Amino acid sequence: MPKFGKKSNTSQDIPTAALPDIIFMLLFFFMVTTVLRETDIMVKQKLPKAAQLTKLERKSLVSYIYIGEPKQSSLFGKEPKIQVNDVFVEVNEIVQFVNQEKDKLNEAERDQITMSMKVDVDSKMGIVSDVQQELREANARKILYSSIQTSSNI
């Protein structure tokens, strides 16, 4: 059958000249999306497990508060401490921190600021509720108890 036996004249090489460009494009994508962790977490972080989780909708509106036992317990003791932006803070400094975070946002979005609470499972509610009282004071009322998704039991 001549129709099938005919040899094609088209070259069968895939042009590789543009390969570096394609790779560079991928490279730039990952370079841009990579967030090299900006803060060094100095407290233990074993997050609780829960099933009914919601996703954060807008990352730019989120600030993080870390609570847990300090990793360097010889330096800072074993009591759970609050960490924001690389430093340990006391409970009464939270309002100031929230206001700083709010200043970074547009005026229209300031009320929508969401505080993501990354609290170690071994912490007690005392320190958490102290932080919550301060957040109420600072009018940052949307909070999120950051947790790990469990295989849902429903």
Added chain:
Amino acid sequence: MARKNRPTAEIPNGSMADIAFLLLIFFLVTTTIANDKGIAMLLPPKPDPNQPPPEVTKNDRNIFKILANSQDRLLVEDEPLEDVSSLREMVKTFILNFGNPGEEGVQIYNSLPGSMKSYVSSYGRRIDYSDDPTEAVVSFKADRGTSYDLYVQVLDQVNAAYNEVYGERVGISANEFLQLDKDDPVQERKYFAARDGIPRAISIAEPNKIAN
């Protein structure tokens, strides 16, 4: 005097792709596309110092009380409870009780699908539970010594009960309800249809100042 045999001034670019690959793999490995998930909550507004704290005018039966002490023991509706996971069913029965529904309550009851109506008639109508979903409030009070783990578990159970109710109203599961995308008009309508009339009334009481 121009010299001859000058070496070529070109940079060899044959291995350019390899170098780029190496960098690409580095960034692929270090990237953490952060997906932060958690239990969302809205704190109450800060109390006005000029106003006395509002008095609780709700009927006692409309409040589902959960207490946790510093030994991580639960007291639910004045009875000790060992198993946290049984809370979900209790809260669900409490919300969908329709003990003495008001006008809005009757409307909500009529809008429910058949499966939920039969749920109400087989488990609901208790005099010591809520009048109707618009009135029902779940109150949770933790001690300062309660572990955060238990706190999250209780909140998870209460939220699960609400999500199950919402989901069932529009014929989907609790997980599907959670994944509704509010940017999509069809799903958004479903979301609001599910939430309509049944507020997610979870009240977190301030813990006592002194641990007991």
